[in-house]
Amino acid sequence: MLQIEQDHHRFRQIVRGKIRQNLRKYMSQGELIGRKGKQLISIPVPQLDVPHFRYGEKGSGGVGQGEGEVGTPLGPGQGQQDGPGQAGSEPGEHMLEVEVTLEELAQIMAEELELPRIQPKGQDSIHEEKYRYNTIRGTGPESLRHFKRTYLQALRRQIASGTYDPRRPRVIPFREDRRYRSWTVTREPIANAAIIYMMDVSGSMTDDQKRIVRTEAFWIDTWIKSQYEGVQRRYIIHDALAREVDEETFYRTRESGGTRISTAYEVCLQLIRQHYPPEQWNIYCFQFSDGDNWGEDNRRSIRLLREQIAPLVNLFCYGQVESPYGSGDYLRALESAVVPYHDNVITSQIPDEEAIYDSIRTFLGKGK
């Protein structure tokens, strides 16, 4: 290994250590969402000290100069005191931005949260037949003729038969010299896990709660994507009615209807039945609400979850975020009526952004 590679490796280790150290902060603030690219994520790493010389003040003499006793502190003299000062005109200290891949970030998260690898329930992967033009054949349509290969074949034949004259380098392809592009069929994994997010967007859920959901969903995505070759995500919002929406709408919608969680479960079931046969897919459901389900709907929601959804999915996670009006009783209802019967149903209370870290550990800590 070259010296520069060793240094780079060591630098990456330091960066990883810093990210791990600050992971709880990153996980609770949600600022990384806006820094995510397609493959890389840019992370501001504070206090990553690069060794450098520190100069003394001008005119104050150097170390070891002048009079002094053993133990006399070196540095600014007495009489200089801290106090409020004027704002400076020089640029402030910038944080170092480092780029890490999403896989690396998932790995750091797994190490820090001690997450076990997921044991897939469905097939390892769902494959799709793909056609790739990567071979050559002697027959084919003229539109696929490979001119270079045809020329080479003709040249090869002429040299072998002694009809090639280097002084008059004319190559005339015959019919049997013609070469055509052809395809091979490969089976490639397309997706094998589906994440279905459900969120209560009724009037009692405020923007703060949605921000918590968004941050938590980002980290859940990062982890599950690192565990499967392909992940599909679906989003369902509900108040008294539920519908499937795109990701952007999911986080931006606010409705004023009542809260009926069962409607979201119905749409979720419909999605699973239509698109994700449980024997082939690894299905993950994450639901977020403030738990203020309208009284009579609790029974229906619990029946749907216990009897129909839970048996189909790898994991069903319910996160109860706390609105200014506190936490509803749906969490308690789930814990008494569903959790004891299905070990793949996990609940977590998320009073504020600080609780996201522990909530993710609770959700993903079972390795399902």
Place this chain on the structure above:
Amino acid sequence: MSLKHAVEKQLAALALPLVGPVVVQASDAREQAELELAELDRLGASVARLVVSSTCLAGVELERLRALGEQLARQLTYLLEPLRVIECDGESCAVQMRSSQPHREGDDRFFYELWLRRGGQMELVRWHTVPGAVKEQVPMQLTREILLRLVDDLQQAAWDLREAEKI
């Protein structure tokens, strides 16, 4: 006799100081009031739940109920926590109102919740919540004057709604 006076009369008949729970019911021609009292003395009452039922709300549509909610939000300022419509549900035809900003005491938060239902019920309760715990219902601390004014305003709002329906 108005509903307010009927309630006043019922309260006057109770021996003081009263420690509940005691349910007090009073009615006039169209409305009925039900109070779950936790405590009552000469000045005020600790009320776990107040329900005013009115036949005026029997067949009302959701939009009318929402309008009633907005009217009450403007009217019930003396609770010192302005109410606002939080959720409206077409299926059960009900409107949920709450204090627009819960009252804070350290980590504790308190808020009123007023339900308006098509069946004719207007129900007021108060909740207490602390971070990380499920909210619990607590009694409202109301002076007698405020309590009676509340009963009167809820009755009046139901009447106003009926008049609006006629138009």
